[in-house]
Amino acid sequence: MDFMKKHNISVLLAEEEIQKRVAEMGAEITKRFKGEAVYLVCILKGSVFFTTELAKQIKLPMEIDFMTVSSYGAATVSSGVINIKQDLSGSIEGKNVIVVEDIIDSGHTLSRLLALFKSRNPKTLTVCTLLDKPDRRVVKDVKVDYTGFVIPDKFVIGYGLDWDQRYRNLPYIGVVEE
Ligand code: IMP
Ligand code: MG
Numbered sequence: 001m002d003f004m005k006k007h008n009i010s011v012l013l014a015e016e017e018i019q020k021r022v023a024e025m026g027a028e029i030t031k032r033f034k035g036e037a038v039y040l041v042c043i044l045k046g047s048v049f050f051t052t053e054l055a056k057q058i059k060l061p062m063e064i065d066f067m068t069v070s071s072y073g074a075a076t077v078s079s080g081v082i083n084i085k086q087d088l089s090g091s092i093e094g095k096n097v098i099v100v101e102d103i104i105d106s107g108h109t110l111s112r113l114l115a116l117f118k119s120r121n122p123k124t125l126t127v128c129t130l131l132d133k134p135d136r137r138v139v140k141d142v143k144v145d146y147t148g149f150v151i152p153d154k155f156v157i158g159y160g161l162d163w164d165q166r167y168r169n170l171p172y173i174g175v176v177e178e
Pocket of ligand 1: 046102103104105106107108109110154155156157161162163
């Protein structure tokens with residue numbers, strides 16, 4: 001494809017590979033919460049592709065909610081301060097909350113979100129991320145329950161992840177080569 005040549009994008013995780021892993025994660029979550037209802041929290045915008053695919057693989061009664069957050073400061077460096085642009089539409093009190101993230105990088109976003117959600121007294125609080133870049137972690141004590149793929153410290157795009165708001169619609173995860 002033209003844009004791949006123009007920006008020198010290479011495929012890190014193919015579409016089929018992602019689908020297979022998402023199905024496995026859905027099955028694990030189904031098993032873990034057997035007989036209970038779950039409350040999926042999609043962190044917009046990056047997690048929207050992952051959330052919808054994962055939701056279809058979780059065979060449990062489910063509510064899906066959305067939260068829009070953004071970090072302040074430079075585009076590629078997380079500042080540790082998050083800005084909640086749109087909060088959840090419902091109460092999570094007493095519910096099995098599953099936070100669905102696209103990628104954990106510094107860990108700042110997740111750490112702030114977990115503190116906020118804990119203060120709202122859910123029954124359980126679980127984190128599910130498609131990608132993890134552990135080499136970049138600044139906040140060391142964030143606990144991730146389900147990880148799709150551990151990836152190297154490279155900037156990735158596609159399957160919801162953006163580069164300056166573009167490329168979210170790529171069906172695979174790509175790496176932007178220098
Ligand atoms: P953290 O707060 O540093 O963990 O940042 C997490 C957020 O940074 C993610 O939800 C993404 O929006 C963004 N991000 C981190 N790494 C990448 C990347 O490689 N590509 C695209 N977005 C990224
Ligand atoms: Mg982003």
